[in-house]
Amino acid sequence: MAVLNLIEAITHALDYEMGKDESVVVYGEDVGFEGGVFRATKGLQQKYGEKRVFDSILAESSIVGSGIGMAINGLRPVVEIQFSGFMFPGYNQIVTHAARMRNRSRGLYTVPMVIRMPYGGGVRALEHHSESLEVLFAHIPGLKVVIPSTPYDAKGLLLAAIRDPDPVIFLEPKRIYRAFKQEVPEEDYTIPIGKAKVVKSGSDLTVVTWGAMVRDTQKAIEIVEKEGFNIELIDLRTISPIDQETVVESVKKTGRFVVVHEAVSSYGPGAELISIINEKAFLHLEAPPTRVAPPDIIVPLPKGEHHYLPDVNHIAVALRQVLKF
Amino acid sequence: MAVLNLIEAITHALDYEMGKDESVVVYGEDVGFEGGVFRATKGLQQKYGEKRVFDSILAESSIVGSGIGMAINGLRPVVEIQFSGFMFPGYNQIVTHAARMRNRSRGLYTVPMVIRMPYGGGVRALEHHSESLEVLFAHIPGLKVVIPSTPYDAKGLLLAAIRDPDPVIFLEPKRIYRAFKQEVPEEDYTIPIGKAKVVKSGSDLTVVTWGAMVRDTQKAIEIVEKEGFNIELIDLRTISPIDQETVVESVKKTGRFVVVHEAVSSYGPGAELISIINEKAFLHLEAPPTRVAPPDIIVPLPKGEHHYLPDVNHIAVALRQVLKF
Amino acid sequence: MFLKPYVPQSEEMVQIMDPNGNIVKPEWMPNLSNEEIIEMYETMVFSRIIDEKILQYQRQGRILTYAPNLGQEAAQVGSGFAIKQTDWVASAFRELGVWLRKKAPLYNILLYWYGNEEGMHMPEEVRILPVSVPIASQLQHATGLAYASKYRNEPDVTLGYVGDGGTSQGDFHEALNFASVNQTPNVFIVQNNQFAISTRRAVQTKVKTIAEKALAYGMPGIQVDGNDIFAMYAVTKEAVDQARNGGGPTLIEAYTYRLGAHTTADDPTVYRDQEEVEEWLKKDPIDRLKKYMLKAGIWDEEKEEALRKEKSEIVKSEFTKVENSEPVALEAVFDYIYADKTSIQKEQYYKLKALQEEVE
Amino acid sequence: MFLKPYVPQSEEMVQIMDPNGNIVKPEWMPNLSNEEIIEMYETMVFSRIIDEKILQYQRQGRILTYAPNLGQEAAQVGSGFAIKQTDWVASAFRELGVWLRKKAPLYNILLYWYGNEEGMHMPEEVRILPVSVPIASQLQHATGLAYASKYRNEPDVTLGYVGDGGTSQGDFHEALNFASVNQTPNVFIVQNNQFAISTRRAVQTKVKTIAEKALAYGMPGIQVDGNDIFAMYAVTKEAVDQARNGGGPTLIEAYTYRLGAHTTADDPTVYRDQEEVEEWLKKDPIDRLKKYMLKAGIWDEEKEEALRKEKSEIVKSEFTKVENSEPVALEAVFDYIYADKTSIQKEQYYKLKALQEEVE
Numbered sequence A, B: 001m002a003v004l005n006l007i008e009a010i011t012h013a014l015d016y017e018m019g020k021d022e023s024v025v026v027y028g029e030d031v032g033f034e035g036g037v038f039r040a041t042k043g044l045q046q047k048y049g050e051k052r053v054f055d056s057i058l059a060e061s062s063i064v065g066s067g068i069g070m071a072i073n074g075l076r077p078v079v080e081i082q083f084s085g086f087m088f089p090g091y092n093q094i095v096t097h098a099a100r101m102r103n104r105s106r107g108l109y110t111v112p113m114v115i116r117m118p119y120g121g122g123v124r125a126l127e128h129h130s131e132s133l134e135v136l137f138a139h140i141p142g143l144k145v146v147i148p149s150t151p152y153d154a155k156g157l158l159l160a161a162i163r164d165p166d167p168v169i170f171l172e173p174k175r176i177y178r179a180f181k182q183e184v185p186e187e188d189y190t191i192p193i194g195k196a197k198v199v200k201s202g203s204d205l206t207v208v209t210w211g212a213m214v215r216d217t218q219k220a221i222e223i224v225e226k227e228g229f230n231i232e233l234i235d236l237r238t239i240s241p242i243d244q245e246t247v248v249e250s251v252k253k254t255g256r257f258v259v260v261h262e263a264v265s266s267y268g269p270g271a272e273l274i275s276i277i278n279e280k281a282f283l284h285l286e287a288p289p290t291r292v293a294p295p296d297i298i299v300p301l302p303k304g305e306h307h308y309l310p311d312v313n314h315i316a317v318a319l320r321q322v323l324k325f
Numbered sequence C, D: 001m002f003l004k005p006y007v008p009q010s011e012e013m014v015q016i017m018d019p020n021g022n023i024v025k026p027e028w029m030p031n032l033s034n035e036e037i038i039e040m041y042e043t044m045v046f047s048r049i050i051d052e053k054i055l056q057y058q059r060q061g062r063i064l065t066y067a068p069n070l071g072q073e074a075a076q077v078g079s080g081f082a083i084k085q086t087d088w089v090a091s092a093f094r095e096l097g098v099w100l101r102k103k104a105p106l107y108n109i110l111l112y113w114y115g116n117e118e119g120m121h122m123p124e125e126v127r128i129l130p131v132s133v134p135i136a137s138q139l140q141h142a143t144g145l146a147y148a149s150k151y152r153n154e155p156d157v158t159l160g161y162v163g164d165g166g167t168s169q170g171d172f173h174e175a176l177n178f179a180s181v182n183q184t185p186n187v188f189i190v191q192n193n194q195f196a197i198s199t200r201r202a203v204q205t206k207v208k209t210i211a212e213k214a215l216a217y218g219m220p221g222i223q224v225d226g227n228d229i230f231a232m233y234a235v236t237k238e239a240v241d242q243a244r245n246g247g248g249p250t251l252i253e254a255y256t257y258r259l260g261a262h263t264t265a266d267d268p269t270v271y272r273d274q275e276e277v278e279e280w281l282k283k284d285p286i287d288r289l290k291k292y293m294l295k296a297g298i299w300d301e302e303k304e305e306a307l308r309k310e311k312s313e314i315v316k317s318e319f320t321k322v323e324n325s326e327p328v329a330l331e332a333v334f335d336y337i338y339a340d341k342t343s344i345q346k347e348q349y350y351k352l353k354a355l356q357e358e359v360e
């Protein structure tokens, strides 16, 4: 049992699976010799050689597109997009090919590939380093979208993603890459894709979130619970396909719902959850399902970024509002 | 006053504005000599010359990216993406630049540009010719997204889009390009971007839709109204920014809500409307807000496409369900 | 022979057989048996007949959009014969001759264009990726396929096809660059048929030959008379052998002409004169090989008639099968989005099923 | 002079002044007054001092990520001096010398890197597009800017800058192709500083020179000693003049070296040896011009000291202003998404405002 932070858990999972499965190859910009700008692939080229771990050309469409070809021809590519904001040149390959090859060939060719991307804000970065783009993947049939929130989950979900028969977009909340450590078993274990986790059960309100927002939301819940409430927290873990059962069950119990996310509000991921709850738990609702999300603006550069991300206080205010409705 | 179908109204609007404003240039694949695969730009090169109307290279990133440069340097480019399913290579330019230049330069540089795209299904086409991708634009702050449903609106909205100071994604429902004709004034008129249209007022249920689905929904409403109901139909016309006032007002009156669209259901455009209604009209709701939308599948090739698009009967069934809830 | 030293800028197009079926470069004539030449010819004729038949069905409203290959048969069949059955192909949508060469069942091909994805579920040994509509995107897959072959030390080569219009896309650039940097066993074939829908080749790029573009990647680039099946075969064979032996990728420009419409939705008379088409009809790749075979005494009109009759019958009977194929079931459009349907998809499926049954 | 006849494959890099400040090709020496040469030098030194100061502030935690230009000053300032104030520039994020040449206020530049978009609101006459982070994407804008100039028969030329890594992106390919096909008044400058973060130039492409890539677009391509400011100036000037006179675009490879880290978030010792850096330090572009100027008797250590002092003071005082600048108001992050705030944005704004006020 090692005590690892989130990024170390990812390195460990990659290492583990490469050791086990020769068909796993890892590449992306600066991923080889240097081990990636966040060091997620540190040491892997030295251990597994340049054929299995390499620096790609600086071209995201090539990174994704070549990965599709490799996956069809028997490999299990795990590619890195340096920041999710740089996935756009590769988006054509992701949407029109990775997501569709199985359907287009009626199961003859499949794309068991993982596309890793650090995502999200709060690290005071340059432009395009802070986007939360989960909807752009979750709206596309054929893609799975996974977001871990702890080192333990990161390993289990990444192993599940690599072994998944379909393409998985693996979004890593870089704000918490090194935020805390956790015991991560050295052994093989997976966390099923498509299953949410009830972090904490409660009876008065259901809160759903994922990624780095899990911790902020936990803190907000702690504050609000001191005021006499009992709140259920669900870490969605998989953005698509949604574990609607877990969420709907919870709302049927609590009657109240808040979703917290880092993506902009309009046409954002929270809207889908609210719609599911309307469809499945309408008669149980005692207050309007509510989203806590950034406004419809472009993630500002560092000096303005605090206006963007909801903070603990902001979340707490929203929880109270819904609880007292 | 001319009697035109939707595609003719678009040609007419382009012609009108080119005649009026020398800074308008029109280009895209096959847009010049041939006048576009749908003939939206027919005759324009002959009339305005190759400098103002031309065949682009076969490269959507170049089409959008060069348009951004032109718009910054004083032109008003109206570019065509041959089918919306081929916008993906240009998506990087749309999201990271067209949508952001104003903010990035704090108003110094702006991108008054229109990106026209035929979109939607029901024309029994090859793959990638039938997508409905409005969410991929509507979720991006900085973009406006407009969809006309009639020839009259097409002209008024396109003129408004060309004159808009910000980039407008202009999605044309190609299924109804030639479906019907309408009187379209030769004169100058615009339809404001951001305003929905109450097609028909009613008291029992609010139905919101747009594009080609307006006609199908109208038919479904006619059927259901014969059963003794009175239904309000709103043509959203602008997907972003949403005219929330008109929609919320209506739901406050009717207490019931259905949204009909061609995009796949999960994380689709309907979810945003449902969330707004929850936030703004929760206490007025008498039935769960409901969406009528294709399932989470890839638009099938022609022989399977009827499984995808909701038809009149499908819409009618949903309306009845909500009315009788 | 062709590839070293290559001077793509020299504008010397490789031609072995002239439009009259005469061998003008005997020293380059590939070593092909009469049987092989006849097989090539038969494949080209088969392709032509399929095109003609489908166009006929299309006029009858029995099939929807189709992209004919008329005039490009030698570019496709010639290059297709240079690879093995085990080699991979990543193509766009106008490579029928390659599909035939790779033993793709005609039934599948027709079923696809009929509008049913099931057609692209080819037998595994065909090894051609499904039709790829987003222009040039398939070349990226070609590089990955080849990388995987090289990774496992397998001898397979991957051919990537693209059109002249496709060379303008960023994906063309990135794929050739990847292949060159990683020395993957790839051969890229540009079918320069002079048009991207209505847009002429000269609008796409200012270079004199598309083959020159290879210079930007430090790989051999070579322009070939795409209507000369011997030249197409010989050059592709050398490039494929080189790739198979670790020599890296090659770019081949097949200089040809699209005799028909872009697709059945297109009317080429809007943007080109019949005279131009007539000029190219004189260079027809099938006529050309036929002239050669007649002169060589390995073909006659009787055989020709028999061949055409046989192939026509096959197309007819396969198309009848396609027309009688099962309609696309609701299950089919749900079953291949993921390996397993999601919980939401299951609900959507049952709801639609109930709706459909209600109507029936 | 340089561009015709161009043979980018010849591997002859254009050099006018050697690392010792000697003019090795007097016949190519551009016609520059002493004042102009001194101005070029001052601009390079200013750039260097800005970099050094910001790196110092960064270590003190007073500024966040920054991309220094160390070693690339001649490539930037030399090319920048070849254009007029009215010409356009579309650059990435490592072109400080060009910004300075185009009279971008230092305050704005520092404010931007301090983390405030307001910095990119330059005076209108600067005519440089804001910092563009998505690699190579800005070259597409360069083509559109130039198209618009040509459209209105205005004489302006647009310079597009990109790195060696950026040449791998599809956008590089498409932009050069657009410019060539449309003969827009563009000059593309690749600052080949040998690295894309940790990735070496050889990983990006197999060609010997990046200049060769021009062959794929039928435009002149030329490799220049990017640490020789006279060569950079002379070649860019010829290309700019040609573009201005309707002669179409040119690709220039500035062969140089990134002496510092990729950005302040990067540690180059992980992927390269100090020896390599030492070798390049000997070719430092600023030292080189200084040697020339000392020999020419137009410069001395006194002037040098005065210059450095003056520029340091400017950076210090401008940075103080930046540190004392107004915090980013909530309004500011809403006000420039659209010309007018949407109704939803207005609600979001008031809600956030109330929240923030509550906390205060």
Ligand SMILES: Cc1ncc(C[n+]2csc(CCOP(=O)(O)OP(=O)(O)O)c2C)c(N)n1
Pocket (backbone or CB within 6 Å): B029, B058, B060, B082, B086, B089, C094, C133, C134, C135, C162, C163, C164, C165, C166, C167, C191, C193, C195, C196, C197, C258, C262
């Ligand atoms: C990314 C993308 N953009 C546009 C289209 C629409 N389109 C289909 S075929 C075609 C022209 C292709 O020309 P070329 O590459 O020369 O191939 P050819 O049709 O001549 O075989 C275009 C523009 C597409 N399929 N994909």
Ligand SMILES: Cc1ncc(C[n+]2csc(CCOP(=O)(O)OP(=O)(O)O)c2C)c(N)n1
Pocket (backbone or CB within 6 Å): A029, A058, A060, A082, A086, A089, D094, D133, D134, D135, D162, D163, D164, D165, D166, D167, D191, D193, D195, D196, D197, D258, D262
């Ligand atoms: C599309 C995109 N992908 C990845 C990145 C991350 N990134 C920032 S700089 C850089 C390397 C750029 O190298 P080069 O073009 O040589 O420019 P240099 O940094 O050397 O000036 C990378 C990969 C990015 N900014 N944009």
Ligand SMILES: [Mg+2]
Pocket (backbone or CB within 6 Å): C163, C164, C165, C191, C192, C193, C194, C195, C196, C197
């Ligand atoms: Mg073509």
Ligand SMILES: [Mg+2]
Pocket (backbone or CB within 6 Å): D163, D164, D165, D191, D192, D193, D194, D195, D196, D197
């Ligand atoms: Mg570089």
